[in-house]
Amino acid sequence: MTEPAARLSRKELWAAIRTERAALVEDLAALDPAQWTVTSLCDRWTVEDVVAHLTTAATTGRVRWIRSVLAARFDFDLHNDRGIAEHRGASPAETLDRFRAVVADTTAASGHTPAWLGEVVVHAQDIRRPLGLPRLPGIAALTAVAEFFVGRDFTVPGKTAAAGLRLEATDGPFRHGDGPLVRGTTEALTMALAGRGSCCDDLEGPGVTTLRARAAPTGG
Incomplete structure (x- = not known):
């Protein structure tokens, strides 16, 4: 966690x-x-x-x-x-x-x-x-959001997306779950949990295919 x-x-x-x-x-x-x-x-x-x-x-x-x-x-x-x-x-x-x-x-x-x-x-x-704008949200903010997303399906189906996977941030403290590994920046993990499948391109590990399949297109 x-x-x-x-x-x-x-x-x-x-x-x-x-x-x-x-x-x-x-x-x-x-x-x-x-x-x-x-x-x-x-x-x-x-x-x-x-x-x-x-x-x-x-x-x-x-x-x-x-x-x-x-x-x-x-x-x-x-x-x-x-x-x-x-x-x-x-x-x-x-x-x-x-x-x-x-x-x-x-x-x-x-x-x-x-x-x-x-x-x-x-x-x-x-x-x-x-x-192509380079700025990223702060790590503390991203970590708080990622933690919230994996805890429930509310504004995004983050809990469902993360189920059965082990998520590890390479640039911050975020860790969650057990199962096939998905590893990458906190930003890329957060965006993938929010359903942005293209952000899975920035992740690595055997669980990426599963996470990508769960990332539904979103209009909001």
Whole structure:
């Protein structure tokens, strides 16, 4: 299992969320117009769509989330698309301004704070990887998210993805499970647990084939 020292308090998790949002804002501010239209690792979404989705996540509390899901009749693609339409600006600059304005917000649809750290950590890499941007989330943040993902199927089916596998990070304390080994950076392991199958290219070990097969395409 992940070493206890890697676990963050709720206060530390929210601080990490602010840090990762601010880092993404810095990266986004340097993009040219064409880069905003690049397809992200979320199948249906461009870079700009993902940013609008992150603004939605940062401004949607429990009651509003429930109302939106009910209005969409539990069609989560529709629920997400409506949020993107609401928070996407008339231009990439406006979309970025809207995201920048919520960097410090602590609104969330549930009290599962590691999940909302995972939201920004994973989606930031959904943007950075296709664009070739080198920045990585902090190891403490990545480890907290990986630990949360393998513990339950919540925002992503991470527990199911990790079942029967031994996961080992090469750059941090994350360790989980028993079985065929999957070894690589904490970032690549976290992204694979989040269903980003292409990130399995950065992993090694006899369990990679199994993990890749479990990584379903994702739109959010």
